[in-house]
Amino acid sequence: MTMAGHYDNPALKCQSFAHFDASRVPSPCFVVDEVAIENNLKILRRVQDESGARVLAALKAFSMWHLAPLISRYLSGTCSSGLHEASLAREFYDGEIHVFSAAYTEKDLNELAGFADHLVLNSFSQWQRFRPTLLAAKAQRPHFSIGLRINPRHSEGEVALYDPCAPCSRLGIPLSQFDATQLDGIEGLHFHTLCEQDLAPLARTVAAVEAQFGDVLGKMKWVNFGGGHHITQPGYDVDGLIELIKQFSARHDVQVYLEPGEAVAIRSGVLVTEVLDTTWNDMPLAILDTSATCHMPDTLEMPYRPEIWHAGDAEQLAHTYRLGGMTCLAGDVISDYSFDAPLAPGQRLMFDDMAHYTMVKTSTFNGIPLPAIAVWNSETDALTVVREFGYDDFKMRLS
Numbered sequence: 474m475t476m477a478g479h480y481d482n483p484a485l486k487c488q489s490f491a492h493f494d495a496s497r498v499p500s501p502c503f504v505v506d507e508v509a510i511e512n513n514l515k516i517l518r519r520v521q522d523e524s525g526a527r528v529l530a531a532l533k534a535f536s537m538w539h540l541a542p543l544i545s546r547y548l549s550g551t552c553s554s555g556l557h558e559a560s561l562a563r564e565f566y567d568g569e570i571h572v573f574s575a576a577y578t579e580k581d582l583n584e585l586a587g588f589a590d591h592l593v594l595n596s597f598s599q600w601q602r603f604r605p606t607l608l609a610a611k612a613q614r615p616h617f618s619i620g621l622r623i624n625p626r627h628s629e630g631e632v633a634l635y636d637p638c639a640p641c642s643r644l645g646i647p648l649s650q651f652d653a654t655q656l657d658g659i660e661g662l663h664f665h666t667l668c669e670q671d672l673a674p675l676a677r678t679v680a681a682v683e684a685q686f687g688d689v690l691g692k693m694k695w696v697n698f699g700g701g702h703h704i705t706q707p708g709y710d711v712d713g714l715i716e717l718i719k720q721f722s723a724r725h726d727v728q729v730y731l732e733p734g735e736a737v738a739i740r741s742g743v744l745v746t747e748v749l750d751t752t753w754n755d756m757p758l759a760i761l762d763t764s765a766t767c768h769m770p771d772t773l774e775m776p777y778r779p780e781i782w783h784a785g786d787a788e789q790l791a792h793t794y795r796l797g798g799m800t801c802l803a804g805d806v807i808s809d810y811s812f813d814a815p816l817a818p819g820q821r822l823m824f825d826d827m828a829h830y831t832m833v834k835t836s837t838f839n840g841i842p843l844p845a846i847a848v849w850n851s852e853t854d855a856l857t858v859v860r861e862f863g864y865d866d867f868k869m870r871l872s
């Protein structure tokens with residue numbers, strides 16, 4: 474069945490799905506258009522070729538390793554949030570493996586020091602603690618490069634949850650805590666401050682970084698501008714970005730890196746869901762086989778409202794429903810939507826633009842290991858660790 478109706482909602486991003494037949498896949502199902510991914514990659518590749526920056530795919534946003542060969546054809550490598558994502562990079566992706574974590578466990582750091590190309594630390598205390606291990610790794614593999622994440626405390630974002638420069642942020646070293654006497658062995662600086670932003674916020678951020686850390690930049694081999702650049706969104710000033718990178722690299726004689734995540738996968742994938750039941754309590758309700766809390770946590774955390782193909786805002790079309798999941802959580806509600814015709818059990822719907830962040834949050838975000846599970850007997854003190862989760866558990870929840 475091809476769904477008929479509203480193709481003209483300007484907010485819909487995955488235009489290639491206008492004629493996709495949602496009954497061709499199981500439900501629920503993420504469906505990713507590899508052509509749309511490749512179109513994004515072509516734009517990112519152009520930035521790379523024309524600016525001299527190396528562009529990495531941020532696996533935290535989109536780590537569908539089935540498409541790793543395609544991504545590796547266009548970009549210089551990947552950036553990871555920890556050992557599991559970096560292991561995915563090593564197993565499936567080509568190119569450089571970069572990793573940043575807000576803090577590393579000793580065990581993970583020892584492993585990462587054996588294969589990462591760039592490792593970025595979030596504090597001088599972690600640098601001091603792991604310096605011997607990291608310098609020993611560099612002695613073995615001279616191209617291994619160690620960096621520090623800085624926090625220019627220059628906010629461009631509107632949502633505090635997504636703003637690494639918000640007051641009291643734990644992400645990056647602010648100038649007041651930056652000890653320029655401890656840089657022996659540090660080759661690069663990393664900042665990530667943006668979220669879905671255009672060139673002007675980046676330009677202002679770069680100016681803030683230069684004003685605060687200008688004297689250090691010249692001593693570095695590389696500077697990583699992080700992610701949050703909406704490069705593949707129509708209207709992004711790609712030429713301006715290329716110029717900004719060229720000028721920055723020349724000014725400080727550094728290799729620039731970009732690590733966009735969303736820009737790799739934006740406009741490329743939908744989440745197909747099925748209506749299981751319709752009920753009524755003060756208003757028409759529909760229960761879906763997708764859940765806000767299990768599959769789309771951003772709809773509760775941010776919160777944000779995903780668009781649905783062939784649906785409108787509440788009351789815009791004839792039949793308005795509140796859509797929710799099949800879990801027991803009272804708040805497992807996605808939002809209110811309206812449709813041309815009443816919804817019916819078995820009917821398929823498509824949430825728009827769900828390939829980035831939603832898909833990874835359905836598995837284990839950032840590849841952060843799941844807690845082990847143990848049984849303890851408080852009388853006998855007998856303890857059994859019944860289950861531990863590792864890299865394979867993370868990997869097998871994606872594809």
Ligand SMILES: Cc1ncc(COP(=O)(O)O)c(C=O)c1O
Pocket residue numbers: 531533534552573665667668669699700701702732733734735736
């Ligand atoms: C350190 C770092 N790099 C890159 C990214 C990717 O950002 P985006 O997907 O917005 O481009 C993030 C996102 O949170 C990040 O924290």
